[in-house]
Amino acid sequence: MDAAIATRVLGQTLSRALHATGRGVVLVATAALSLVLFVATTLATAFILLGIGVLLLPLITPLVRRLTGLCRELAGQAGVPIGTPYLPGPSLEPGVVGWVQRCRSILTDPATWRDLLFLLLNVVVGFALGLLPATLLIYSVEGLVLSAGFWMLMRESGVDFWYGFTAMDTWPHAVLGALVSLAVFGIWLAATPHMVAGHALFAKALLGPSERAVIASRMRHLSETRSDVINIQATELRRIERDLHDGAQARLVAIGMKLGAATRQLRTNPDVAETLLVDARNATATALEELRCLIRGIHPPVLAERGLEDAIRAIALESPMEVDVTADVPGRLAAPAESAVYFAISELLNNVAKHANADRASIDMRHEEGSLRAVVIDNGRGGADASNGTGLRGIERRCATFDGTLVLSSPEGGPTVAILELPCALYSPRTSSS
Template identity: 90%
Template sequence: MDVANAAELTGRALSRALYATGRGVLLIASAALSLALLVATVLATAFISLGVGVLLLPLVTPLVRRVTGLCRDLAGRAGVPIATPYLPAPPTERGVVGWVQRCRSILTDPATWRDLLFLLLNVLVGFVLGLLPVTLLVYSVEGLVLSAGFWMLMRESGVDFWYGFTPMDTWPHAVLGALVSLVVFAIWVAAAPGLVAGHAYFARTLLGPSERAEIASRMRHLSETRSDVINIQATELRRIERDLHDGAQARLVAIGMKLGAATRQLRTNPDVAETLLVDARNATASALEELRCLIRGIHPPVLAERGLEDAIRAIALESPIEVDVTADVPGRLAAPAESAVYFALSELLNNVVKHSNADRASIDLRHEDGSLRAVVIDNGQGGADASLGTGLRGIERRCATFDGTLDLSSPEGGPTVAILELPCALYSPRTSSF
């Protein structure tokens, strides 16, 4: 078992080092592109006074941002995520005025100047940190090849070759060269991921969002979520109005008409009046049931009375498929957040029943570290995609209103895993159990 674990750890270390070396090649390419784009941007900016730069700068800047975006992506793959720092582009007019407006928005964005500083420094930093892993790997392989006997071919060609501080002219020296190459190889395995991670931290220092950009991004997010809230509320109001008009209101009108007819028949035809009264009583029961369903659609009584855990268990019990629920939420959430999670999980479970062909699902609900996390897993056919339907998009918008997220993993053949996370606090302790 120890040998197997050691082999597995060695394999993982080699895989990480090779992956980091591949990213190092990309860093070398980014350094070359940084130099070319830095020169192009400086020239375009300098030519603004001549009018040519007004046309060149909006063309060069997207290329610069594409390269810096590549560096952000590489940093994210190294475990250092970097948010996009650019301010939202303002609307522009057509023609020359529009080009001038685009130039002004580019030059007044602090991220533009931070990008230029990054390009300047990345010419050296990206080249060195990208080249080192490649150099260490090539140098270690070179030493192993020479030590394996290639040094004899070099000697026969009349070439004296040194590896490190060792002349490759005899087999003892070749063995020493092999040991040196193994040391270099070990250094490569250990250092390559760290070198690439070092570039990631360097990139985060310059390519991350400034305070102004963070505020602008936050305001944009709040504006979008506020719009979503308004749309959701308008949709809900229209649904309630439609349900009342087509359901309970129509039944109440019918009840009134039956009662009126019964009143007219009460003296002359009591049997008919009795039948009408029975029909009115049955219609009253139906209207009450529709009103209860409507209330459950607005805010379910089980949610208000027993809390989120028991409300989710109630959904699971009513589901036509088997649903296992594990929950650990030792308190109550704020009513809006509680309602959002309830309806989101209800919609997810409905999607499982309608579209996944699953016969079993599970819901894990718990509150940890100031966030509510719900995981819904089914054994269905998979293939769910939030971009192809309005249901999952609606859940995403509902979660985003509370700064929450919905992560979906649904490969073809299943299983589908939906993870809902919502930052929220607990207020009152749980007082009942379903």
């Protein structure tokens, strides 16, 4: 058992070192491109006064940002995530004025100059930290090959070869060379992931978002979500108005007319008046049911009275599919957050019932570390895409209003997994544990 564990650990270590060496080779390529783009960006900036730089800089900058984006991606693979640091771009006018505005936006963004500094330093840092892992690996393999007997072939050819500080001319020296190569191999195994991680930390120091960029990104997000909230509220108000006008209001008007007719017929034709009163009573019951449905659409009574867990279970019971619910939310959320989660999960189940051709789904909902996480899985045909419909996009906008996210995985053939996360706090104990 110990040997199997040691073999597995060695295999994992070797795999990490090989992957890190591969990323190191990519870093060497980024170092070469950094030199080219640094020179190009510097010349374009210098030629702005001549006018040609205004045309060149907006063409070169996307290439620079694509390269730095690749470095951020490599840093993320090494366990050092780096956010996007660029300020939101302005609305651009067409023609030459737009090119000037774009150039000005690039030059006034602090991230542009940090990218330029990164390009300059990455020529050295990226080349050194990227090339060193491959060099160590090749050097260790070279020592093992020489020590295995290749040194004898070189001696017969009249070539004196040294490995490190050891002359490869006798078997004792070959054994010493093999030990050195094994030591180099051990250094490669242990140090290579740290070298790539070191480059990731270097990249984060220069390519990470500044405080100004974080604030600007936050303001843009708040502006977008505020706009979404306003649009959602306006749409919801129009729906309520339409439902009231076409449903309950029309029925109440009809009830009033029936009651007026019954009043006129009461003395002269009591039988007709009785029929009209019965119709009015039935219409009253129908109008009341429509009002209750409308209220459930605004804020379901089960959600207000019994909390999110029982409200989700009620949705599951009403679904035409078999839906398993597992929930652990030991308290009540703020009413807007509860409503957002309720309607988001309701819309997800409606989408599954309408489009997924599924007969079974599951909901797992938990509140952990200050966030509510709900996972909805169905056994349908898959292929769901938020960009192809308004339902999923509406759920994304509803979650974004609360800084939440919707992550969708829906390969063709299924299953579809929708993960909804919403940062929120618990305010009071739940009202029901059923």
